[in-house]
Amino acid sequence: ALFTDVGQLSKTEYDFVIVGAGAAGNVLASRLTESKEFSVLVIEAGVTDQGVLGIEVPFLAPTNQPMTAVTWNFTTTPQTSLAGRVLNYPRGRVLGGSSSINFLTYTRGSNEEYDRWAELTGDSGWAWDNVAQFYFKSSRLVPPVDGHSTAGDFNPADHGNGPIEVSLPGMPTEIDNRVINTSKQSGSEFPFNIDLQSGNAVGVGLAQSTIGGGARSSSSTAYLTPVLNRTNLDVLIQTTVTRLISSGSSENPIFRTVEVAANASSKRSTVSAKKEVILSAGSIGTPQILMLSGIGDQTALKKLGIKTLLNLPDVGQNLQDHPIMSNYFLVNSNNTFDDVLRNTSILDADLAQWTNNRTGLFGNAPGNAVAFLRLPNNAAIFKQFKDPSAGPQSAHFEFIFADGFAATVQPQPATGHFLTINSAVVSPISKGSVTLNSTNPFEFPIINPNFFSSPFDQAVMLQAVKTARSFVAASPWAGFVQSRFGPVGDAETDDEIIAASKQSIVTIFHPVCTARMSPKDASWGVVDPQLLVKGATGLRIVDASIFPIIPAAHTVGPTYIVAERAAQLIKDAWS
Numbered sequence: 001a002l003f004t005d006v007g008q009l010s011k012t013e014y015d016f017v018i019v020g021a022g023a024a025g026n027v028l029a030s031r032l033t034e035s036k037e038f039s040v041l042v043i044e045a046g047v048t049d050q051g052v053l054g055i056e057v058p059f060l061a062p063t064n065q066p067m068t069a070v071t072w073n074f075t076t077t078p079q080t081s082l083a084g085r086v087l088n089y090p091r092g093r094v095l096g097g098s099s100s101i102n103f104l105t106y107t108r109g110s111n112e113e114y115d116r117w118a119e120l121t122g123d124s125g126w127a128w129d130n131v132a133q134f135y136f137k138s139s140r141l142v143p144p145v146d147g148h149s150t151a152g153d154f155n156p157a158d159h160g161n162g163p164i165e166v167s168l169p170g171m172p173t174e175i176d177n178r179v180i181n182t183s184k185q186s187g188s189e190f191p192f193n194i195d196l197q198s199g200n201a202v203g204v205g206l207a208q209s210t211i212g213g214g215a216r217s218s219s220s221t222a223y224l225t226p227v228l229n230r231t232n233l234d235v236l237i238q239t240t241v242t243r244l245i246s247s248g249s250s251e252n253p254i255f256r257t258v259e260v261a262a263n264a265s266s267k268r269s270t271v272s273a274k275k276e277v278i279l280s281a282g283s284i285g286t287p288q289i290l291m292l293s294g295i296g297d298q299t300a301l302k303k304l305g306i307k308t309l310l311n312l313p314d315v316g317q318n319l320q321d322h323p324i325m326s327n328y329f330l331v332n333s334n335n336t337f338d339d340v341l342r343n344t345s346i347l348d349a350d351l352a353q354w355t356n357n358r359t360g361l362f363g364n365a366p367g368n369a370v371a372f373l374r375l376p377n378n379a380a381i382f383k384q385f386k387d388p389s390a391g392p393q394s395a396h397f398e399f400i401f402a403d404g405f406a407a408t409v410q411p412q413p414a415t416g417h418f419l420t421i422n423s424a425v426v427s428p429i430s431k432g433s434v435t436l437n438s439t440n441p442f443e444f445p446i447i448n449p450n451f452f453s454s455p456f457d458q459a460v461m462l463q464a465v466k467t468a469r470s471f472v473a474a475s476p477w478a479g480f481v482q483s484r485f486g487p488v489g490d491a492e493t494d495d496e497i498i499a500a501s502k503q504s505i506v507t508i509f510h511p512v513c514t515a516r517m518s519p520k521d522a523s524w525g526v527v528d529p530q531l532l533v534k535g536a537t538g539l540r541i542v543d544a545s546i547f548p549i550i551p552a553a554h555t556v557g558p559t560y561i562v563a564e565r566a567a568q569l570i571k572d573a574w575s
């Protein structure tokens with residue numbers, strides 16, 4: 001059942017207490033309560049996702065952020081390598097967490113990504129051969145809402161039978177075939193990849209999105225909502241976890257007590273777990289709660305007056321994310337989505353069509369086609385830097401194609417029709433951190449993704465811009481693309497492109513690694529390969545913060561895989 005106040009709970013002790021009803025937390029809530037002998041409480045700071053149009057309507061995904069009623073309104077520190085700019089850094093603060101507000105792109109990443117995780121953690125359980133079952137268990141491909149034939153657009157063998165619904169674009173746009181034809185005629189330059197979930201995650205293809213029947217499929221709609229009536233599951237929303245309290249000794253801290261509050265001024269209460277507390281508060285929330293609980297770097301904690309219960313210097317460190325920016329082109333077309341955003345009567349008509357039968361533009365995610373590409377093997381930058389990608393089937397950069405002006409830094413111009421190629425560095429070397437600003441759990445932590453600080457990341461973005469330009473110089477775009485547009489478009493020399501990038505880069509919203517997993521006996525890292533916090537009893541972390549390194553993929557797919565495997569590990573440990 002769903003509760004909004006801790007006082008409504010009929011008990012204060014559960015087998016498992018899950019902190020955060022986000023992408024990972026809801027997978028656990030659903031899988032653990034399959035076992036009738038386990039009682040589970042999920043605690044979520046945010047509100048219900050029911051009836052929020054921007055969450056449900058795929059095309060409206062960008063309207064849920066940066067500062068709305070369903071987000072944590074975080075910002076970054078001034079980014080030294082981005083001309084000192086402060087970036088918005090929102091996360092979902094609602095049932096479903098960021099899976100309720102994300103841009104719906106679904107990618108699991110290459111097999112190589114998981115094989116590398118296995119190597120980095122010394123646990124073959126994270127290798128693709130073993131996690132494949134959890135990928136297949138998490139999602140399934142469903143037909144696009146308009147029912148058009150998708151033969152030749154995907155490979156059925158690459159898809160599973162799990163709750164998350166994934167689909168190809170529900171309404172083809174005028175750029176889809178141009179993207180695919182450019183790829184097919186280019187041969188190996190922009191290789192066509194019939195299904196980016198095949199394990200080879202390099203190539204060009206139609207976007208697969210977490211959409212079913214024209215509406216968003218999130219961890220809330222797919223995993224949590226269908227099981228909310230289970231008698232062994234309680235979900236407490238609008239309640240913030242302020243810290244964990246240790247009941248053990250200094251040699252053996254036991255973290256089975258969770259302190260909560262409705263808001264900064266309300267009285268604190270506690271609930272506890274008989275078996276485990278599981279942190280699924282995401283890459284910002286999880287390290288914040290750990291540090292507030294005395295788990296982190298002892299020198300940093302001491303400065304804030306927090307007594308260290310577990311000295312784990314990696315807590316909040318190694319933050320990785322994908323920098324992204326927009327490459328705009330003016331196009332010769334009246335069919336882009338630009339007029340929809342400018343003209344309320346067109347927008348209202350599209351929304352009415354969606355409300356009526358979930359079809360049309362609004363049933364589509366903001367991007368219909370994607371490309372994941374690599375630097376050439378002989379790129380000069382490899383003389384300076386070892387290739388940070390997971391292998392030859394893993395990309396260095398990504399394009400997301402949008403049939404209109406996707407506003408990131410520059411607002412949509414009042415006139416003109418546009419193509420946007422969003423370019424992202426998906427194999428970044430730059431690393432940042434999440435640190436505490438204060439001991440007040442209601443104050444935001446200090447978030448520094450440190451974007452673009454590595455010259456490698458700059459070299460990749462430079463190549464991405466050049467490649468985007470040559471992509472649309474191919475014959476399928478003749479008569480359609482007219483000219484480059486905006487500050488990035490105006491940049492000619494390498495130095496000008498880098499300078500324009502520094503003014504244009506934003507986050508693609510993929511923070512990971514802030515509680516990274518390491519081998520069981522390693523002194524670094526925060527959790528072991530079973531996702532148990534090193535040196536603690538009763539405490540596990542299951543969310544994107546445990547990734548040992550960032551994958552060249554949108555992160556919700558890998559997060560579902562991690563959570564599905566974690567559910568199995570937890571069941572095995574306690575059955």
Ligand SMILES: Cc1cc2nc3c(=O)[nH]c(=O)nc-3n(C[C@H](O)[C@H](O)[C@H](O)COP(=O)(O)OP(=O)(O)OC[C@H]3O[C@@H](n4cnc5c(N)ncnc54)[C@H](O)[C@@H]3O)c2cc1C
Pocket residue numbers: 019020021022023024025043044045046065090091092093094095096097098099101102103104105106107239240241242280281282283285286289508509510511542543544545553554555556557559
């Ligand atoms: C705007 C945006 C766009 C994105 N686009 C894509 C995309 O297109 N494709 C893709 O694959 N990925 C995308 N992502 C990333 C993806 O959604 C995340 O990687 C994924 O949701 C991470 O899952 P998680 O479980 O680690 O954290 P989350 O899903 O963020 O869940 C964490 C939950 O914990 C709760 N919480 C945090 N602190 C506390 C506390 N103290 N007390 C109680 N509850 C707390 C939060 O409110 C939240 O509900 C996007 C993310 C955002 C924000």
